[in-house]
Amino acid sequence: MYNNSIKLVGNTTKKGKNMEEYLHLMKKSPLFYGINEDELYTLFKCCGAERTMYETGEYVFRMGESLDRVMILLKGKAAVVHEDFWGKKEELYCIREGEVFGETYSCARTPVLPVSVAAKEGCEVLFLNYQRMITFCSLACDFHTRLIHNLLRLVSEQNVRLENKLEHISRKTTREKILSYLSAQAMSQGGRSFDISHNRQELAEYLCVDRSAMSNELSKMRAEGILDFQRNHFVLYEREKG
Numbered sequence: 001m002y003n004n005s006i007k008l009v010g011n012t013t014k015k016g017k018n019m020e021e022y023l024h025l026m027k028k029s030p031l032f033y034g035i036n037e038d039e040l041y042t043l044f045k046c047c048g049a050e051r052t053m054y055e056t057g058e059y060v061f062r063m064g065e066s067l068d069r070v071m072i073l074l075k076g077k078a079a080v081v082h083e084d085f086w087g088k089k090e091e092l093y094c095i096r097e098g099e100v101f102g103e104t105y106s107c108a109r110t111p112v113l114p115v116s117v118a119a120k121e122g123c124e125v126l127f128l129n130y131q132r133m134i135t136f137c138s139l140a141c142d143f144h145t146r147l148i149h150n151l152l153r154l155v156s157e158q159n160v161r162l163e164n165k166l167e168h169i170s171r172k173t174t175r176e177k178i179l180s181y182l183s184a185q186a187m188s189q190g191g192r193s194f195d196i197s198h199n200r201q202e203l204a205e206y207l208c209v210d211r212s213a214m215s216n217e218l219s220k221m222r223a224e225g226i227l228d229f230q231r232n233h234f235v236l237y238e239r240e241k242g
Contacts (some may be wrong), residue, residue, distance in 0.1 A: 002097070009193070010031065011013045012062070018189055023037045023040055024037075024098070025074045025075070025098070026040055026074075026093075026096075026126075027077050029072050029099070029100060029148050030100075030101075030150060030153075030154060031070075031072060031100050031147070031151060031154060032147070032150065032152050033146070034143075034146045034150070035143045035146055036143075036210050037058075039141070039143040040143075042141065042143075043141075043143060043147060044128075045146075046068045046132060046141075046144060047128040047129055047130065047132045047133050048129040048132050049126060049127070049128055050126070050127045051074065051124060051125065051126050051127075051141045051172050052124075052125050052127065052150050053122070053123065053125075053127065054076075054078075054119040054122070054123045054124075055122055055220075056118065056119055056120065056122060057088060057118060057119060058118065058119050059116055059117065059118050060078060060118065060119065060123070060125055060175055061101075061113055061115075061116060061117040062113070062116050063065050063081075063082070063083055063112075063113055063114065063115055063116040064113060065112065065113050066110075066112060066113070066130065067102055067105045067106055067110060067113050068109060068129065069102060069127045069128060069129060069130060070097070070100060070101075070102045070106055070127070070128045070130055070133065070151075071095075071100065071101045071125055071126070071127055072098070072104050072124075072125070072126040073095050073096065073097055073098065073099055073100075073101070073123060073124075073125055074097065074098075074124040074125060075097060075111065075122075075123060075124040076097070076119060076120070076121045076122050076123030076124060077094055077095070077096055077097075077120040077121050077123070078094070078095040078101075078115070078117050078120055078123055079091045079093070079094055079116060079117070079118055080092045080093050080094075080095065080101070080115050080117055080121050081115060081117070081118055082114070082115050082116075083116065083117045083211070085096065088162060089107055089180050092115065093152075093205075094120065095117065097224050101117060101152060102130075102157070103130075103151055104155055104158050104159075105155050105156055107130075107151075107155050107209045108129035109137070112229060132150060133147060134151070137190040160186070164184060167180060167184075168180040168184070168206075168207055169207055169208045171198070174207075174209045174210075174213050174217050174218045175220075175221070177208075178207065178208060178209075178214060178217055178218065178221075179202075179221075179226075180235055181198075181206075181207060182227065182236060183236070185234070185237050186234075192232060192235055192236045192237070193233070193234070193235045195232050195234075196232050197232070197236065199232065200214070200215065200223065200231070222234075
């Protein structure tokens with residue numbers, strides 16, 4: 001780790017250039033929706049905010065640790081990694097700038113973290129103390145209430161995403177998993193023609209299928225007239241064509 005943990009907020013009330021840059025980055029995070037920069041500065045003091053820098057490959061969190069902090073990625077890219085009993089590592093997904101990690105585990109009071117988080121490139125990370133996030137200070141500020149509402153929304157949205165993924169990956173075959181996912185995307189976007197956010201590798205990982213097998217199924221379904229696609233754009237047709 002380079003540059004030990006940097007406390008951005010302390011007893012001083014002077015903001016300075018680094019703080020202004022930091023506040024600008026915070027606008028990317030849905031955790032701080034509806035909270036302006038002056039309110040953020042006060043909120044960070046309430047929540048014991050600290051910024052830490054990590055080099056490529058360094059761990060932000062390690063599997064097996066207890067978690068009492070929420071992480072917001074300010075700069076760079078990090079990966080959530082699972083390691084099995086025999087030491088085999090699997091990258092589950094990436095955390096990108098402005099995204100949050102740890103809110104679900106902290107809220108659930110998970111005794112040990114089931115995954116690790118490692119820097120994929122040089123990262124700057126903001127940590128907030130979870131208990132201080134959910135505990136009102138003596139001022140009981142309105143923006144602290146908004147923070148708690150935003151936190152609850154993030155946790156709820158994460159649960160919904162996991163439920164949706166479970167619906168897709170619980171299907172028996174690769175074709176059924178693909179169609180379940182694409183059907184949900186079409187319905188959520190209100191039409192048979194739509195774009196998806198995943199590239200092919202990301203989609204295969206999301207659906208827990210082999211990428212080659214998934215590509216073969218997509219090609220077969222296009223030949224059968226079930227769907228058409230161009231990169232991340234898909235069009236669904238009737239399951240049975242006359």
